[in-house]
Amino acid sequence: MNQPTVPSRSSSAERSGKSGSKGKGNGNGAGKRPRKGKKKLALVWLFFIVLIAIVCAVVGYLLVILNGERILNANINKLNLDKASIVVDRNGTEVAKLYNAEGNREFAPISTIPKVVQDAFVATEDKRFYEHNGVDLLGIGRALVKDVIARSAVEGASTITQQLAKNLFLNADKTIFRKGTEASIALALEQKMTKPEILELYLNRIYFGKGQYGVKTAAKYYFDVDDLEELELWQIATLAGMPKAPNTYNPIRNPEKSMERRSVVLKLMYDQGLITEKEKEAAAKEVYKPSKASQVDDKYLAFLDYVLDEAQEKTNLTEEELRSAGYIITTTLDTKAQTIAEKEFANAERFEKSVDEQIVQGAMVIMNQHDGSLVAMVGGRDYKAQGWNRAVKQRQPGSSFKPIIDYGPALETGNYFPWSTVQDVKQCFGDYCPSNSNRNQYLGAIPMSQAIKESRNVSAVWLLNEIGIGKGLEFANRLGIELGKEDRNLSIALGGLTHGVTPLQMARAYSAFANGGKLYEPHSVLKIEDVNGKSIYEFNEKPEQVMKETTAHYVTELLSGVVQKGGTGTRAAISGRTVVGKTGTTQAGIPNLRTSKNRDVWFVGYTPELTASVWFGYDKTDKDHLLDGSSGQAASMFSAVMSKVLEGYKKKSFPVPSGVQEEEEQKLDAVSGLMVSYSPETVSVDLLWTAVPGEEITYRIYRKEAAEQEFKMMAEVEGTTYDDMALLPDQTYTYYVTAYQASKSLESEPSEQQTITVTSGMETTPPTGEEGEETIPPVETGEPTETTEPPIEVPGESPSQTPTPSEGVPPPETSESPSPDIPVTEGDDGTVPLVGTFPQ
Template structure:
């Protein structure tokens, strides 16, 4: 009876032991089928990739994806330029005619595993994926040379997984149908080298004048091999310094892979690029076109190569009449000083519509060539043209100063005697001077004095609001005269002055209005940022007022005057500062100004200033360029006036002091000064004195009553006095009184010597004709020294005047 139970237990135990084996067997079967399906999918996928690449290659191998030219049109959709890619700019060269050192350099730089992989570098892809994951975006391309050929021949440059997959399939097909040598030949003849140069032979000829590739030197090979990574950045014409840095990277890669020795690397790294080898070919509107081209790339993220090949239409803000007028003026030799050799004096000019920031016209230099050195975007020292930005404008913005406010023009040192700016006028240091007159004559001391009064930080802050961010080291009074660490560009200056011209509103300078692709689909439209009111409307009006005086008779910018149109602006020059060379020369001359319609900046000088190449004349030539171009460009346009805000104050002249007398009083051993009271509120009186042997009047005292006794006198000395009325609330000072001269005698009778006591002379308002110096500004004679009229302009003069030392941009 127990056996059946025992048998059941035995059978049960056997059944339980068999179940795990069955499950394990089923699991293995499933795993087998999963692996099989995976292998089949991989094989099918691989075959599809191969077949897809072969299909694309066979359908397109005999018809390259030739580029469609991009065109540039003006606001009226009239074509002004065509940007094409390769065309006649490529010279094909066979592989056997390419030196091994050249091919080795490109392989070392672009794809060191080129001879090992089959078109796609899996190791490189893995490395790129890691970098992309870390960066959380597609930052690493991992494209082999073969993939680059595939992309250039058949695809666009979109960085998507689908496009990369197609690129890989074509690369595999290329490797399956062509030898490594044939692929390298395609690559080196197709690759873009910047400056509209396609192919290794064309690039070597353009950059180095080398037609036989076997004659390329190591440094030249490395330079060329470094360009394709970013052609617009690393070509030696656009960015010689960045090109040299990139060359060093290529040379290091070549050394690491045993292609050159360390000595060859070091020698090739320091060879300078000679821009004279590059052919120059000017074309109409070229500076403007190049600027548009760069801006279009920036706003869209598209590459230079894509724009050259993909048939875009770019609408821009150019005014072709103004552009032609500018190019014609720059082509005239008479507009520039003649150089003593073949190195020409250079210049740059840009015009902006201050109401919307659109760039109207631009020239980057004389004989400007395609993608050349655009001086409109290069920094130079601005000299006195910076005074309105950092000194006068900033002071008026505080609300404490007005065009009629009295400034000081005295021989003064600052920063414990370390910084002593000087005027370069014929008559220096006239004492009290109205702001209007100080800027009209471009006197230096008043601008520095004013910045010192308001504080350097206010000047720096105001410049920043106008779009000019100064270097951290520019926290000193020298900035009042344009003495900057890095300088400014004409484009920055035209933007800043545009705010003065536009009621205190700063606009964003731009040239591109709209971009459409070849299917007429709009891919970009300029969306103006919210306008910035960077100063009070009253400030812009007052600054315009004082700068209008600069272009009027007696002003340093009188040559900028345009018949029938109001013009405001400021001249500027910078010191030469070369030992052994006449100090009347300059490094830079400027005129930055505006009409109610447009704002423009003009710079002139030499790219490299030395003892043989410097500006000998004043900023008048820059002002003349402004007038020549603007008057022609504005022809036929309605004439406007500068708008006047409703709440601006007008100048209320302070009455001059009358009845001034001076007499020596022996009993008190003093000189007694008396004058009539002035009928104005809160007035004090300033007494000025000049003793024998002193060149300038000095402030002796400020009193509240029309009476003063000068006790600080010496016997047998002659003293000359004048008095002004001063209103501190408005920082306004009256015209000076007539002068009175007194000689102190030892006669105790109290009777002055004949002709010596109380002798009066006319007020100091007739001076010698002003002169031009290298560093300031000066035109025709003006009265002196008073708050509203002072002697001679400060450094930049009218034709025919004799030179005096420059001072504008003296560093502390």
């Protein structure tokens, strides 16, 4: 009996394959049942993972809350702010307490704090204060997103409650657990206190700089306001902007940054609908003036403020943390030297009288070049009132910058020596035409020692042009003064800088000359210890050899002449002590004002024991606030202070390194036998002289017309003849020749002068000898008069006259051409461009 045919599994599979299912399983549904099982298993695991995560989160949250409550309950009455840090001098004697609770905090109930004051702080520090429970998760997320976008920590996320927790219950130690502890305390505070109570505590505990805690105390200190209801909007915004960085946004110490921060606060208040645009604009324009309450008679205030700045930088602690954690800060302060300096700066007779309440200001830094320690610092005559530390503010240095940018770099090349010859001839370098204002304006070829002694401007510019601007900038950078691309021009040869330098920078740079080329980091902090005596910082930086010892020796040799008879810094001399240094004067630089008055005057100098810099000038310069005198008054202050300070120091002498060369070994013979004659065939004046012995000797020809006061270099030749064809009829010409050895930068004394007259008919009178010739003006032996000439105005401000290049003088052979956009005006011992940043 035939059985019915049953389709086999393979046949079904084949048919299934034919219908388009290619290789997906071994049959209908054979592979689907395991997939469903895996999905169910994954869902079960996911459920348990989520459950465990929720449980962990709840447990973690409870632990955080319990931890916060435990800390809160255990320390509810604890205030770390009462633990004042102490500053001691180099001998371990206490000189100041950085915080004294009595009188520096006055509690103000929330009912006495106006709503606009409360709103200003909330808008600035924590605009979601009334919405979160102590920790702003939304704010944290927003901050994290911004940090990721910026690839750095650009925005914080601490709430007002967290800040209060930190100020009340946490010490100044920073650990990886601190932020979490801060958050736990904040959550606990929100459980126990109302928002107004939290805000009240916050406004009475935050730090406002200058040892002032709480909004009421700060209002009294900065604005002489006892009743907070009397605070004006601009004052409120100023206070609200300070907690983020009390030192940076302090209106006394940094009035400009304070105004900038105030504008930010006002914008935040406006954006949140708390004030009108008109109110915002009016409040932003107000200018802060120090209050009477801030004019406290504190000793060593400028030095102590600098100590705090340095300590913050070295430890990464905030000023508040440094003041409130009971640290002992050992400093480099010499109280005797500091007292002497402050006393001299308090003597009004040492300063010019002003026409109004804006007085002539000054600053001074004294540094020990042998270890980099700061001995004393004066930030101004009324520093306790202003808080503007002029010792670290930039001003134009004038000729006091010449050793750093001109002479030091030239000596470092090994091609120049103090007796090397430099050119003091009126000439232009491209579009830049410097000039001297010495009594004998131009002297021709002179020794480098004479050029710096009499502070001759053209010689300094010529020298920098010879060695190249790049070498000058690189040398200055090694001394700690970094100049930008905008300063890559020849005006820097005379101290014409875009932003200027600080007295501290100048003292540091000169200290390397005084210390055999070794440069230390200037420092005021020796060590910092916590309440348990554990050291958290100690100065141990080593010096850097920034120049050859011979360079430092030669610079010292050059600068010694400045303080001697005939130099510009004779008033800095100290009886019985070796003093060297350099003066500096910068002119007014005010458009449309022609005056011989000055903007800045300097003296920077050193002895074998100490280095010091002195600056005088007005904080804000205008036509009514300029100095009548010159750098002599700064030199006098140097002498007055240092003569007393050095009484406690054993006399030393500058070391003489090996390899120092003597002048006698480097002198070239003067050119002799000079004769001049007129040649009708070539229509020229022919010069002939006797060769000078030596290798690679060239000869420089100088000429002046009868109507001219100064000689100009006509050419440099290798032979002993020269034909001058640049002649005019009816003119009398006088010539002299010098020998020059480029390998050693030596130039001989001038030859005898010879004079010849070319008549209209091109007939000539015989050359004369010494009796009929005009001689080079003699070098002045007395102290130069520090006179100045009217400034060249800034292009665009007023018409300026630029001298044309001298005939026969080739353009400078350098790729570093000076910028025509930064003109320089010449003074007695230095020049400055009409550019720069000055305090307003």
